[in-house]
Each structure stands twice: as C-alpha cells, then as structure tokens.
Amino acid sequence: xxxxxxxxSLLALGEHVGTAEDHVHVQACPECAGELSxxxxxxxxxxxxxxxxxxxxxxxxxxxRIRDELALDRPAASETAPLVDEIPGIRSTRKxxxxxxxxVKAALGRRSRGFGHELMAHTRLLPVAASWSDASGxxxxxxxEHGRRLLQVALQAELPPAGVRQAWLVHRDDPSLRxxxxxxxxxxxxxxxxxxxxxxxxxxLDISQQGTGETEHSGQTIVRGELALVG
Amino acid sequence: xxxxxxxxxxxxxxxxxxxxxxxLAEIYDRWSPLVHSLALRALGSVESAEAVTQRxxxxxxxxxxxxxxxxxxxxxxxxxxxxxxxxxxxxxxxxPGTPGTRPTTAARDDAEPADLxxxxxxxxxxxxxxPAPEQxxxxxxxxxxxxxxxxxxxRLTPEVVTTHIRRSLLKLRERLEMVTDAH
Numbered sequence: 016x017x018x019x020x021x022x023x024s025l026l027a028l029g030e031h032v033g034t035a036e037d038h039v040h041v042q043a044c045p046e047c048a049g050e051l052s053x054x055x056x057x058x059x060x061x062x063x064x065x066x067x068x069x070x071x072x073x074x075x076x077x078x079x080r081i082r083d084e085l086a087l088d089r090p091a092a093s094e095t096a097p098l099v100d101e102i103p104g105i106r107s108t109r110k111x112x113x114x115x116x117x118x119v120k121a122a123l124g125r126r127s128r129g130f131g132h133e134l135m136a137h138t139r140l141l142p143v144a145a146s147w148s149d150a151s152g153x154x155x156x157x158x159x160e161h162g163r164r165l166l167q168v169a170l171q172a173e174l175p176p177a178g179v180r181q182a183w184l185v186h187r188d189d190p191s192l193r194x195x196x197x198x199x200x201x202x203x204x205x206x207x208x209x210x211x212x213x214x215x216x217x218x219x220l221d222i223s224q225q226g227t228g229e230t231e232h233s234g235q236t237i238v239r240g241e242l243a244l245v246g
Numbered sequence: 247x248x249x250x251x252x253x254x255x256x257x258x259x260x261x262x263x264x265x266x267x268x269x270l271a272e273i274y275d276r277w278s279p280l281v282h283s284l285a286l287r288a289l290g291s292v293e294s295a296e297a298v299t300q301r302x303x304x305x306x307x308x309x310x311x312x313x314x315x316x317x318x319x320x321x322x323x324x325x326x327x328x329x330x331x332x333x334x335x336x337x338x339x340x341x342p343g344t345p346g347t348r349p350t351t352a353a354r355d356d357a358e359p360a361d362l363x364x365x366x367x368x369x370x371x372x373x374x375x376x377p378a379p380e381q382x383x384x385x386x387x388x389x390x391x392x393x394x395x396x397x398x399x400x401r402l403t404p405e406v407v408t409t410h411i412r413r414s415l416l417k418l419r420e421r422l423e424m425v426t427d428a429h
Contacts, residue, residue, distance in 0.1 A: 024412040025393055028386050057419050060361065060368050061387040068369035070279035071286055073299045078274060084304050087267050200374075 016040075018047045027054030069176060072202055075169070135164070138220060138240035147172065152238045154220050156208070164214075166196065168204040170222060172237055181225045182206065183232060184217035187241070193221070193232060218242050255424065259320045263310055270307055277321055278303065280425070281328045283366055288332045294339070298331045305331070321424040325363050363425055371421045375414050378402075382410040 018033075018041050025032045026041065033041075041047045081087075140152035150172035157165055168182060180199040186192035194217055197206045204222075208214070220242055224235040261269035278299055285298035305327055306313075313323055359365075372380055378400070385391045385399060393411060397404040 021408045021412045024415050025408065027415065028393075028411070030392050053419060054415055057368070057415050057422065058387060060364050060422070061372070061383065061418070063361075064365050064369045064372070068366065069373065070283045070366060070370045072279045073282040073296050077278070077282075077296045077299050078271075080300050081274070081303050081307075084300070085270075085307055087270070 017044065020050075023047065023051050023054060026051055027058045029058075069174070069201075074171060136214070136242040136244045138242050140168070140170070140220065140222060140238035140240040142238050143236050147237045149173065150237050152222060152240075154240060154242065156214070156242060164208040164210065166204075166206050166208050166220075168199065168220070168222065170199060170202040170204075170238065172202070174201070175224065178224055178226045178229075180204075180237065181223050181232075183221040183223065184208075184212060184214070185219040185221050185239075186216055187218045188216075190219075192217075214242055214244075255320065256315075259315050262320065263313065263315060265310070270303070273306075273320065273324075274303055277324055280321075280363070280366060280370070281324060284325070284328050284363060285332055285335070287362065289335055289339070294335055298328065298335055301331045302327045318427055319424045322427045325425050326427065364422055367421055367425050368418055371418055372414075375417065379410040379414045382407055383414050386411060 018037055022033050022037060023041070041051055135158060136156040138154045140154060142148050142150045150170070152168060152170040152172070154166060154168045157167075159165055166182075170180065174180065182196040182199065182204050184194040184196060194212055196208070197204065199222070218241050219239060221232075221239045222237045223233055224237055225233050258269050258272050262273055281302050282295050282299045285295035286292065289295055289298065302324060306324055313320070318326075372383060375383065381400065382396055382402075385396045386393070391399065393407045394404050396402075397407045400407070
C-alpha cells in the first residue's frame with residue numbers, strides 16, 4: 016500500500032505528520048520517495064519566490080510586429096476587417112471575426128474560442144490621472160450566438176503587485192451610479208453584461224485599482240472610456 | 247480567449263506544429279509574458295526584451311517543423327529559444343560600435359540563476375490558483391504554518407486545507423514540468 020498522496024504533500028512542506036510506518040515506507044518505496052522528492056522540489060521553489068513576483072506582458076505592438084513579419088492572417092476581402100484591425104490589443108477578436116485563412120485541422124476539434132458573434136460597441140480607454148498617464152486599454156462589446164452580451168477588456172498598464180483591477184459601468188449623467196462588472200485577470204477581462212443594464216445610460220467603462228476585498232470604488236481610476244455603439 | 251487552460255496543451259501543440267496560425271496566437275497569449283519577463287530580467291531594457299520576444303515567436307513559427315513534441319514540451323522549447331535569443335542579444339550589445347539600448351534597470355551580465363524560469367512560472371501560477379488555495383499555499387510556504395494552523399487561521403477544516411495543498415502542488419508541478427527540459 017502506497018503512502019496517502021495528501022500525506023506526501025504535507026511531508027513535502029516539512030510537516031511532522033504520518034506514522035512511523037508511513038516514514039519507513041516513504042524511504043523504502045521508490046515510487047513514493049520519487050513523488051515526495053518532486054513535491055519537495057516544488058515547495059522549495061515556492062519558498063524561494065518573492066510573494067509579489069509577476070510576469071510582465073509585452074506591449075501589443077510586439078504581436079503586431081510578429082504578425083507583420085510572418086505575414087499572418089492577411090484578410091483581403093473580409094468585410095469586418097477594417098473596423099477590427101484598427102483596434103490594437105484584441106488579438107482574439109481578430110481571430111474570431113476574420114474569416115480564417117489557415118486550414119482548421121481536425122486536431123483542434125473543440126468549439127471556437129473566438130470572441131463574440133457580432134461587434135456592438137468598442138472604446139479606447141484612456142487615463143484620467145497623472146499617476147496612470149502611461150496606461151491605456153481597449154474594450155469591445157459583442158453578442159454571442161445566444162444573444163448574450165460579452166464585454167472584453169485589454170489593458171496596457173504597469174500593474175502594481177497588490178490589489179486587483181475592477182471594471183465598472185458608470186451612468187453617463189450621474190457618476191455616483193455604478194454597476195460593477197468584475198475583476199480583471201492581469202491585463203484582461205471578459206464578462207457578460209446582464210441584459211437589463213441599459214448601456215445607453217451606463218455607457219462609461221471605468222477600470223479602477225482596488226485593494227483586495229475593497230467593495231466601493233477606490234477613486235483610483237486607471238483608464239476610462241465611453242462605449243460607442245457601432246453600426 | 248486567452249489560452250489559460252493548459253489541459254489542452256497537446257491539442258494546441260499539434261495545431262501549432264501543423265501550421266495553424268491561431269495556435270500561434272494562443273501560444274503567444276499564454277507564453278509571451280514568460281518569454282518577455284526572462285528577457286527583461288536578463289537585458290534590463292523593455293526595447294531589448296520586446297525584440298527578443300518578437301524573435302522568439304517568429305523563430306518558433308518558422309522552425310516549427312523542427313520541433314518534436316515527443317521530445318520536449320512546447321513551453322520548454324520556447325524557453326530554450328529564449329535563452330539563445332537572450333545570449334545573442336547580449337553579445338550584440340557588448341560588441342564595440344553597436345549602438346546599445348540604454349538599460350532602464352541594472353542589467354546583470356552574470357548568467358541568470360538556473361531556476362529563474364521555474365521561479366517565474368511558479369509565481370505566475372500561484373496567482374492563478376484562486377484566492378483560497380493561493381492563500382493556503384502562501385501561509386504554508388512563507389509563513390511556515392502547519393495545515394492545522396492554516397485551518398484555524400482561515401476557518402476551514404484541516405481536510406479542506408490538505409486538499410487545497412495537494413491540488414495546488416500538483417498543478418504547480420504540472421506547469422513546471424512544461425517549462426523544464428526534463429527529457
């Protein structure tokens with residue numbers, strides 16, 4: 016009988032758990048010893064990592080240059096191309112709305128991850144405060160095949176290691192009226208917009224820097240933009 | 247949208263190998279932050295790091311047929327290309343007469359720590375675990391609390407804490423194995 020995997024995890028953390036029998040087994044059994052040593056590798060690395068270490072994403076220009084260099088996805092006659100191409104940073108939108116030029120292999124065999132079905136609104140997000148003057152972003156609103164509204168945000172900002180970034184829809188006439196959309200994952204956000212929210216009124220998209228667990232708008236807006244309906 | 251789901255890495259790898267451009271875009275979404283961060287730390291300037299990032303992915307695409315997925319995972323292969331590109335960038339910068347980019351942070355000329363890649367990946371993956379598992383793991387790793395103490399602190403049962411620990415360690419190991427040339 017091999018050692019309980021959960022016990023191995025705790026042992027890998029250096030906890031004093033398990034019976035004498037367990038310890039004997041772990042030392043004698045190559046499988047369990049190997050598993051323990053791998054888990055200890057992970058915990059060792061984990062201990063050496065700074066709590067605040069995050070990865071830095073390259074700017075959207077880099078992907079644009081790669082596409083240029085490799086001559087990828089050059090839509091000649093696609094109707095949706097002109098509008099979408101002008102909006103930097105939303106790579107996945109381009110993937111979805113442009114007719115694919117590459118052959119879709121059976122290997123992909125999964126439902127399309129493309130964003131949206133029909134583009135409804137877009138906006139450039141711009142900073143409002145000097146401390147975020149280098150930040151920018153884009154937002155796109157589209158409907159999926161079920162008619163649900165999806166809002167996708169791509170931020171370009173140097174994110175502080177602490178806190179979270181939150182998206183809000185703000186009433187165009189009364190800035191105190193705010194509807195929360197959700198939290199961004201790094202520089203990206205994707206949310207459904209509940210159908211009763213009137214985007215003609217709640218037209219301002221606001222991305223704020225929030226402390227973890229802070230429920231009210233912090234007052235620190237990173238970028239903001241007005242959703243401009245297309246068509 | 248963004249390739250956060252690594253459980254379909256084999257699928258994306260196969261599509262990439264076969265020349266599907268959308269697979270390249272997904273791989274770029276998922277791994278360019280790691281490539282860029284490694285380059286940024288090694289070279290100290292955003293401009294150099296971006297040049298390396300561009301080079302890594304264009305090179306990966308043009309040499310994709312040379313890549314054998316059965317020998318090394320795609321992310322590990324990308325990290326290998328990144329290391330070479332960084333070394334080339336250093337050599338080019340240090341050659342006399344080459345207009346260098348001014349580093350914004352102190353660039354280190356010594357070799358990066360051998361496990362820098364693993365540490366960056368681990369830090370990144372920890373932030374994707376979810377708030378409860380992440381907190382459990384931080385308390386275990388950095389505050390050195392036992393699972394019983396963590397349970398008390400977070401008002402969970404020790405069993406739940408242990409489950410979080412086990413699942414998190416397995417996820418971290420899986421991600422680390424993707425960037426490690428362990429073959």
